Amino acid sequence: MNQPDPSVARRMLPWMVVGIVVLAINLRAPIIAPTAVLGDIQDDTGLSAAGVGLLTGLPVLLFALVTPIAGKTIGRFGAEAAVLSCLTGVLLGTVLRSIGPPWLVLAGTGIIGFAITLGNIAVPVIIRREVPWSQVSMVTGLYSATMNVGSMITLLGTGPLAAVIGWRWAVAIWGGLAVLGLVYWLFVIRLRVRRSALFAASEEASAAPEPAETRRPWREAPPEFRAIIALLVITFSGQSIAYYTTTTWLPSILSDTGGLDSAAAGGTASLFQVAAILGAFGVPLLAARTKPWVPVAIIAALWISLPVGLLLAPSSYVLWAITGGVAQGGGFTAIFSIIARTAGSDRETASASARVQGGGYLAATLAPPFAGWLGNVTDGWTAPILLIFAATLTFTISGLLAVRISGRFRGGGSASRREVLGE
Numbered sequence: 001m002n003q004p005d006p007s008v009a010r011r012m013l014p015w016m017v018v019g020i021v022v023l024a025i026n027l028r029a030p031i032i033a034p035t036a037v038l039g040d041i042q043d044d045t046g047l048s049a050a051g052v053g054l055l056t057g058l059p060v061l062l063f064a065l066v067t068p069i070a071g072k073t074i075g076r077f078g079a080e081a082a083v084l085s086c087l088t089g090v091l092l093g094t095v096l097r098s099i100g101p102p103w104l105v106l107a108g109t110g111i112i113g114f115a116i117t118l119g120n121i122a123v124p125v126i127i128r129r130e131v132p133w134s135q136v137s138m139v140t141g142l143y144s145a146t147m148n149v150g151s152m153i154t155l156l157g158t159g160p161l162a163a164v165i166g167w168r169w170a171v172a173i174w175g176g177l178a179v180l181g182l183v184y185w186l187f188v189i190r191l192r193v194r195r196s197a198l199f200a201a202s203e204e205a206s207a208a209p210e211p212a213e214t215r216r217p218w219r220e221a222p223p224e225f226r227a228i229i230a231l232l233v234i235t236f237s238g239q240s241i242a243y244y245t246t247t248t249w250l251p252s253i254l255s256d257t258g259g260l261d262s263a264a265a266g267g268t269a270s271l272f273q274v275a276a277i278l279g280a281f282g283v284p285l286l287a288a289r290t291k292p293w294v295p296v297a298i299i300a301a302l303w304i305s306l307p308v309g310l311l312l313a314p315s316s317y318v319l320w321a322i323t324g325g326v327a328q329g330g331g332f333t334a335i336f337s338i339i340a341r342t343a344g345s346d347r348e349t350a351s352a353s354a355r356v357q358g359g360g361y362l363a364a365t366l367a368p369p370f371a372g373w374l375g376n377v378t379d380g381w382t383a384p385i386l387l388i389f390a391a392t393l394t395f396t397i398s399g400l401l402a403v404r405i406s407g408r409f410r411g412g413g414s415a416s417r418r419e420v421l422g423e
Contacts, residue, residue, distance in 0.1 A: 012192055016130045017139060019188050020123060022181045023083060024146035026090050027119050029154040030112045030178075031059045033171050034097075036158035040167040045102045054106055059113030060244070063361035066117040071354030074121055075347040079129070080189050082122040087185065089115025091178035098172035117357075124353045128340040137284040137337040144332045145280035148273055150177075221348065224405060228342050229352045231402035232335055236360030238395035239331045241367040242303060242388050246272060246324060248368040253381045257314055268321055275325025276332075283330040283337075296334050296403045300396035302327035307389035311382065331395065334403075342406050367391070 034041060034055045042052045074082045089111050097108030123143055131139045154174055161170035250272060254265040279299065286295045306324030309316060339356065343349035371384040 025150035029150040032151040037167040062113030067354040067358035070121040074350040079122040079125040082118040086119035087181040094175035141280040141333040233359040234398035237363040238391040240360040240364035241391035244364040271321040272325040276329025279326040279329030283333045299330040303392035
């Protein structure tokens with residue numbers, strides 16, 4: 001779908017922002033829900049430890065492998081079709097995962113991973129197209145924060161529900177969020193079509209023809225744009241390695257090096273997730289008052305403080321969990337704001353987002369097992385923490401280079417619409 005008529009876009013903006021929030025809740029909650037009841041699932045289904053690990057690992061692997069298909073699908077059929085397919089797939093996968101034998105549990109998980117990949121790519125396209133450039137960073141932050149809130153609610157609610165109604169119903173009940181999303185998005189799409197038709201009827205006589213959106217292959221994209229996206233692939237890879245390695249191993253690190261019991265370690269590690277909300281909203285607020293590179297530099301410093309702090313001042317683990325959490329929420333917002341800022345069309349946004357997410361999530365799939373292997377080989381956590389440090393350093397260098405180049409690139413539209421990271 002081409003850039004909407006300004007009058008229609010202004011009227012639809014509140015509806016679209018709510019739609020992004022409703023969709024965002026469904027993009028992480030279905031993956032997080034089983035983690036609260038993995039023991040129950042294993043006992044009931046007989047899945048091996050590796051099979052249980054796939055309940056969270058398989059969707060992330062599919063994020064990496066399916067993004068090229070998702071990008072092409074959105075380029076051909078549009079972001080709205082991708083959103084509806086995403087929510088339908090999440091609902092179907094949630095039902096299958098909750099009712100089936102072991103093979104169907106894994107099949108449902110795979111369907112969820114494939115569906116969420118479509119949503120991951122569709123959201124940046126919708127934000128770029130529907131949201132005024134001066135508000136893109138704020139809406140991206142809202143999107144990121146909502147995913148974290150959805151994960152928290154699901155994680156906190158699934159365990160108590162399972163104690164009352166069993167793990168299958170406790171996991172299945174979150175499919176109601178997908179139903180809510182489908183109903184809302186069908187309404188919004190219908191409303192959008194109706195308002196666009198009314199606008200077209202009233203303006204048909206005087207409207208100038210819109211230029212057709214070209215199907216420009218990646219090799220024909222401007223060199224500056226390709227350089228920005230290549231740097232963002234590296235940046236998001238560093239972000240993903242640091243995030244998923246920390247998420248996987250921080251409780252174990254705190255237990256082994258800080259002497260915390262499992263409950264205390266898990267509670268401290270949860271701060272890493274909660275603090276992301278501050279970062280997601282902090283980046284837009286800071287960007288509105290500073291140069292474009294300042295938020296990225298602050299995020300990078302906070303990211304680096306996590307591994308450096310764990311190595312040099314491990315007793316302050318609560319502080320490092322919070323600073324790292326702020327960084328991971330802010331880093332996600334900054335990266336995808338830059339994509340929205342520099343892409344010149346829906347197809348370009350989908351292609352860029354697919355490349356960035358494909359590389360990042362592939363790194364996310366490989367990094368946690370590698371960190372675990374490093375810990376076993378070295379009989380300690382110094383090497384895995386150094387891996388996190390290397391990832392955050394990579395984020396710093398490539399992220400600052402990307403924001404520097406993007407500040408001079410005008411591929412995303414006119415200067416009046418380029419206020420994404422504070423320009």
